[in-house]
C-alpha cells in the first residue's frame with residue numbers, strides 16, 4: 001500500500017465536483033445466520049426449507065462449511081426474481097453439494113504470477129484491477145471465491161496473504177512507469193515485451209457496489225494516466241438494476257464530457273434470461289405487443305440508460321454452469337433478447353478449476369455443444385459470442401468438437417476437440433495457434449486431455465511431457 005496521496009488535476013477535480021452520491025437500499029441478506037435464526041423479513045422465510053437449513057447448519061464449522069468456501073449474500077431484487085426461477089435459486093442459494101469435493105485451484109490461471117502491484121493483474125495489453133471484494137449478492141459458482149471469501153493464497157514468491165485491493169496512487173504510478181518504459185523502448189517493454197497499458201478493467205467483486213464518487217475517482221485517475229479504454233465488470237444489472245440511476249448516468253455523462261477520448265465498456269454478467277425477462281404467474285415469459293419478450297421495467301431502464309449512450313458499449317459475458325444455464329433454449333433466448341436491446345454477446349466461459357468446481361462445471365465438450373445448439377436459429381449478429389476457457393497461457397477458444405474420426409489419425413477415433421489461443425501474455429505472440437486433442441466427454445479442464453494430445457502448436461500442454469503417453473501425433 002502506498003501512503004502518498006494522489007492529487008487530482010484541475011480538470012479531474014472539476015469532474016469529481018459534479019458527482020452526486022445517493023444511498024442505495026438493496027435490502028441485502030448477509031450470510032445464513034438470519035435464516036438459521038429466523039431473523040429475516042417474513043416473505044423470505046421459505047427461501048430455504050427446514051431440511052435445507054438443517055443440512056447447512058450441520059456443516060457449520062466443519063471442512064465442508066459452505067459459507068467458509070463462499071459467503072452467502074442476496075438482494076431483495078434477486079430474491080424476487082428467484083421466486084419464479086429454479087436456475088436463479090440455484091445461482092444464489094447455498095447448498096451442501098457445493099463442498100462435496102473441494103478439489104481445485106486457489107489461483108486459477110496462475111493469475112498472481114502477473115501481479116506487479118497489489119490489486120493489479122497485468123498479463124496482456126490490458127490490466128485488471130480488484131477495486132472491491134464483494135458484490136450486491138454472491139453467485140455460488142463465483143470464480144473469485146478466494147477474493148470474496150478473503151482467503152489467504154500463496155504468491156509466486158512463496159508468501160501467503162489475502163489478495164489486496166488496488167489503490168489509486170500505486171496504480172497510477174505503475175501505469176506511468178510502464179508506459180514511459182514502453183515508449184522509450186520503441187513500443188514494447190524492455191523486460192516483459194508488453195505493449196502500452198491502454199485498457200484497464202475495474203473488477204472485484206463488483207465495482208458498482210462502490211459509490212459514484214469512488215467509481216468517478218478511478219475513472220478520472222485512469223483517464224489522466226493515459227488509459228484509452230476503461231472497462232467495468234458488473235453483475236449489478238441482475239442483482240440491483242436500480243443502481244443505474246440518474247445520478248450514475250449523470251456521472252458517466254460528465255466523465256464523457258471531460259474525457260471524450262476515453263472509451264467506456266460495461267462488461268455485464270447475465271447468466272440466464274430469467275435475470276431480466278418478465279415472467280407471468282405460470283412462469284412463462286411475458287410478450288410485448290408484437291411478440292418480443294418483455295423485460296423487467298427496472299432492468300430495461302438500467303440497460304437503456306447505458307446502451308442509449310452511443311459512446312459506450314455493453315458486452316455480456318457468462319460462464320456456463322451446471323443446472324443454471326446448461327440449457328440451449330435459455331441461452332438462445334438470452335442472446336437474442338440482449339442483442340435486441342443493443343447489448344453484445346461477448347464470451348461464454350467454461351468454468352474455471354476453482355476450489356469446488358466439480359459442483360458447478362460442465363464438461364468442455366458439453367459446454368461447446370450447448371452453446372453451439374443455442375446459436376442454431378440465431379442471426380449472425382446474435383451469435384458473436386465465443387466459448388472461451390482460460391488457460392494459464394491466456395484466453396483460449398474452444399473452436400470445435402467433431403463427431404467423426406480423423407481418417408488415419410490414432411487417438412481421433414471418437415473425434416477431436418480444437419482449441420485456439422486468443423491471447424497470451426505480452427504482445428500475444430502465439431495468438432491464432434491451435435491445439436487438437438482426442439475427445440474426452442468427461443474432461444472439465446485441460447488436464448482431462450493430457451493423455452490424448454494430437455497436435456499442440458499453441459503449447460497448451462507440456463508437449464514433451466505428454467508425448468510419450470499420447471496415442472499418436474500429427475504434424476503439419
Ligand code: SF4
Nearest residue numbers: 135138139142205235
Ligand atoms: S458477480 Fe462475479 S465476482 Fe460477484 S459473486 Fe458473482 S461471479 Fe463472483
